[in-house]
Amino acid sequence: MTQAQDNYLLDLSASRRGYAINRLCGSLKDAANRQRFSEDEAAYCDAYGLSPEQKRAVLERDWTGMLDLGASIFYTYKLAMLDKKSMQYLGGVFTGMSAEEFTALLRSGGRRFG
Structure with missing residues (x-):
């Protein structure tokens, strides 16, 4: 994700970089996945192949960090709703x-x- 002033642009590069984190967050639309995530967040992150930085951002709920690492607000919102x-x-x-x-x-x- 590139940052211009205070706006985030989800371009192709950012989308590729954030693919794993967006897949993980998107999976949370299903109740069974929300349950699995809640039982062991770190293992769930590993199952989706998050980079160490992405995993840290998810586990610490570093919302801005997730966007910096390529996450889309539309996907991270699914995680926010879980919280x-x-x-x-x-x-x-x-x-x-x-x-x-x-x-x-x-x-x-x-x-x-x-």
């Missing part, structure tokens, strides 16, 4: 705000560029 985290929570993490601040910003019309 009962909202999209507003992640938005806050990615912008340096609390979930409440991020939600208030959205309700007020969001950031203005220009």
